[in-house]
Amino acid sequence: MMTIRRKAFLASALFTFALPGLASAQYGMPTPPPPQSMPNQGQPAQADAAPAPPATAPEVIAAALCVIGHNAAAGDALFATAPFSAGERQQALRVLAEMRRCVRHPQMVSSALLIRGGFAEAAVRLGFPTPQTPRNPPLAVAPMIRPTEGDPAFLAQIAPMYQLVDCATPRQPDLVRAVLGADPGTPAEATAVAALNPTFIACVPAGSQIRIDRRIIRFMFAEALYRWSVVQRDGPASSWAAAAAPAQTAAAGAH
Secondary structure (H helix, E strand, O other): OEEEEOOOOOOOOOEEEOOOOOOOHHHOOOOOOOOOOOOOOOOOOOOOOOOOOOOOHHHHHHHHHHHHHHOOOOOHHHHOOOOOOHHHHHHHHHHHHHHHHHHOOOOOOOOHHHHHHHHHHHHHHHHOOOOOOOOOOOOOEOOOOOOOOOOHHHHHHHHHHHHHHHHHHHHOHHHHHHHHHOOOOOHHHHHHHHOOHHHHHHHOOOOOEEEEOHHHHHHHHHHHHHHHHHHHHHHHHOOOEOOOOOOOOHHHHOO
16 A cells, blocks of 8 residues: 655655555544455255355456357446445346356356456556557546445545546556556556656545555456457547547547
């Protein structure tokens, strides 16, 4: 987790890694994270069998790649739900069943957060194996769906990260791709995220403080980059295009 601080008279910000989680004195007491795994619904119970461990991020991404390889739009209904909502959980359970069949792993378990992020990364890899060229003139992307269900303190902690991702992705899509190109949880991923520091600073309002959980922001970046790439490819016809919003002119000038 890193903390971003920006003061109006400074040209740089302080980025520090702290204990895992999103808790910050700015937001009060720590809040519990989302559930780590989803029930193994639809599978026969085995009294003497130990529960399957949650799938790792690479395993989830590999399973999502398998599903999207057969159906490019397999994750779209999941992306249309609000994060951490009952609707998201329902869609995650649906695609989890498809993942199990595709990779022949009937006991696979994971969280809705990881499944959504895995499908977003898979959608970028398969749908946009090479970087998408930004539109000229620039075409804005509708903001990502914000979470509205759950513990208010947790929502207050995580909401600013969505605004940060919405701002940073069109400015530096290549750097976002570099984050996704690194293995999750590795020093290479930390280095790729750190390369976005100048962009983060530009996106953070003066005098504000945002605490970032690198595990979560990676998934946000994956979905934001997928949405941005689709809009650049499909133009105003895309359901994710914000044709009426001000053009994101910084997207072109950042390269």
